[in-house]
Amino acid sequence: MNTQSLNSQQGNFQPKPTRLNIARRTAANYFISGLSILATLVVLAPLAAVLFYLIYKGASSLNLAFFTQVPAPVGETGGGMANSIIGSGVILLVASLMGIPIGIAAGVYLAEYGRGTMLGNAVRFTADVLNGVPSIVMGIAVYSLVVVEQKHFSALAGGIALAIMMVPTVTRTTEEMLATVPHAVREAALGLGVPKWRTVLSVSLRTASPGIITGCMLAFARVAGETAPLLFTAFGNQFWSFRLNEPIAALPLQIYVYAISPYDEWHRLAWAGSLVLIILIMVSVTLVRIYANRGVLKGGS
């Protein structure tokens, strides 16, 4: 009786539910994996669609003149966007030179010195709010602060507007990446008698650098396509210009001007400009990544 009940219990209890469980778990595993793959495709689809549409619309208008000539006057065919490509490069260089160091420095303050302090919380809050400020507002702010003071539009003003837009992203990524550096690594340096500032620069920042570089590239890519902050600052122009204190052309501005024009020829150029802008962003981000990863040693945690 006793043995029997035990046997029947085992018969009921062990093999069947286990088999059921495994089948169900396998199914659930496939289901969730399938969902993640689907989500990935949904994310990639718009990117691929945009890229292919740009190639379809814009690639035919790309030629040597596009990369070597300034825009042709209305009514003439031909011309290119060479001055806009250079202008975008100048503005982005100015923006990166100002925005990235300030952003990283603020992030270092937040992560290494300002933990739990009033100023630290204030900086973090400001950065988050600044991140949400519409780009057109940034353009107007820089217009009244820089352009009105200088009494003319300039590449410098455009760079400042974009730099301010880069700062919050760079700051918050730097802070978050520094927070992932294990405390033990900092202690190792402090325990060797390395001063704190040196530990921050050579150990914490260096350990976190891949993530920080990603953050800088995100900020760069985001502002590279901004049009609104440049409308009242860099203003754009139709000629060659390398001066920081003069209005300068930029790809997004030129695309905007061409896209709202009534001429088919200019529409085609706008498509081509968009394609070039996207490709240039991808190329510069990739180049920075390759450069930053050089000499990185294999292995690790």
Add this chain to the structure above:
Amino acid sequence: MGVGIVVEDLNAWYGSTHTLQDINLHIPANHATALIGPSGCGKSTFVRCLNRMHETNPIARATGVVRMGELDVYRDASPVEIRRRVGMVFQRPNPFPTMSIYDNVVSGLKLNGFRNRRILDETCERSLKQAALWDEVKDDLKKKSGASLSGGQQQRLCIARALAVDPEVLLMDEPASALDPVSTSKIEDLIFQLKSQYTIVIVTHNMQQAARVAENTGFFLSGKLVEFDSTHKIFTNPRDKRTEDYITGRFG
């Protein structure tokens, strides 16, 4: 050459928790001294007070006198200077993950602005040999990251890194507790060799380890130093009942 350490009336706090209470202790030069006791008894806090790592925690505080040889640790020097003279090895191996093996070993010199290549090379080789790691890594000193080594190798790398700055005292906070038995015995052999040149203070949970490597042993309990004597005495004939209970495993 190592120096002796004299500790007088050392008290330490984390916030309002009184972690160390009135510690008085004389640690002899060029010997290994083991500190044993249950988790949370203050052993780690004690060694961290010796090189002023304790105060890197903003809520931590310490009072009392610690003398290393002629030097009054809390009055005569900055924490940075103290830590250059006192090497520290932590419980979990903590090599710098982005640095090569070579850079890890000489990091104490390089991060303090030392650039002479020949001396860096010599120091790297000497320290790795002292830490019994040279033969295993000499071919990929600059090719491999410190983090690519095994756990036991990483810990010896950390010992080499501590030795490279030529310290007088070596503090080891449970250096083998995260390692397998083979690596543990390598670390113990190492302590045995190193103690002729350095004053070694080792925190351990493993009483056999204390018995194997240390001449003197201190027993900590609830922030107090219960007993400090020769290792032999502590393990065969302790004065205090609590020490006896702990080492015989009857500790409740």
